[in-house]
Amino acid sequence: MPFIDSDQVIEQRIGSSIRAYFDREGEAAFRDLEAQVIDEVTGGPQAVVATGGGAVLRPENRACLHDRGRVVYLRSTPEDLFRRLRNDRHRPLLQVADPLVRLKDLYTLRHPLYAETSHFAIDTGRPSVATLVNMILMQLELAGWVSNGSHSGQPPAP
Ligand SMILES: Nc1ncnc2c1ncn2[C@@H]1O[C@H](COP(=O)(O)OP(=O)(O)O)[C@@H](O)[C@H]1O
Ligand SMILES: O=C(O)C1=C[C@@H](OP(=O)(O)O)[C@@H](O)[C@H](O)C1
Numbered sequence: 001m002p003f004i005d006s007d008q009v010i011e012q013r014i015g016s017s018i019r020a021y022f023d024r025e026g027e028a029a030f031r032d033l034e035a036q037v038i039d040e041v042t043g044g045p046q047a048v049v050a051t052g053g054g055a056v057l058r059p060e061n062r063a064c065l066h067d068r069g070r071v072v073y074l075r076s077t078p079e080d081l082f083r084r085l086r087n088d089r090h091r092p093l094l095q096v097a098d099p100l101v102r103l104k105d106l107y108t109l110r111h112p113l114y115a116e117t118s119h120f121a122i123d124t125g126r127p128s129v130a131t132l133v134n135m136i137l138m139q140l141e142l143a144g145w146v147s148n149g150s151h152s153g154q155p156p157a158p
Contacts, residue, residue: 001046002047002048003048003049003050005049006041006051006052007052009037009041010034013033013037018030018092019089019090019092023092027092031054034054034058034061035060035061038064038065042064042068051065053106054093054110056110056113062116062117070119070140070143071117071118071119072121072122072136073118073120073122074121074132075111075114075121075122075123076123076125077125078106079100080124081103082099082103085099085103093106
């Protein structure tokens, strides 16, 4: 199944980085474009879609994601995100004097929106990425959304 990173689609469309676009056009213009792309990718052929973290802010985006797909909330604490992103220069909302405070504020605002939009949540704190992938696949299987054994991580049997 194809994988789509909706922020990459946006960057291809604007021909620059999202950070530069934020600086040039402002956040509202970015959110308009983001909504357009989320509508397109959730209305197109079946795919695994990764959105930007702010995709849940608009109610129409939440509806597209929830009603057209199966949404997994990869939950992280502000502290974990701070550890992972302390040297990041690409995320416009984190280019502030105190990114941890910003991350805490974003978490408070967005956690309920992620919970509302998602069909299930996975805590991403300790497990390895490979373990997280298996946990997600198990949840999808339990819900009957993928068939058992279709993802063993091994090549298909001859
Ligand atoms: N489960 C995880 N455990 C450890 N590091 C992680 C995990 N998930 C993401 N990261 C790291 O955090 C950073 C941001 O991850 P990324 O996938 O780019 O986030 P997003 O696309 O959601 O903004 C990357 O350096 C990535 O390697
Ligand atoms: O949280 C946000 O509002 C944003 C997160 C970014 O994506 P990531 O979640 O991949 O950082 C990107 O969409 C944009 O910078 C806005």
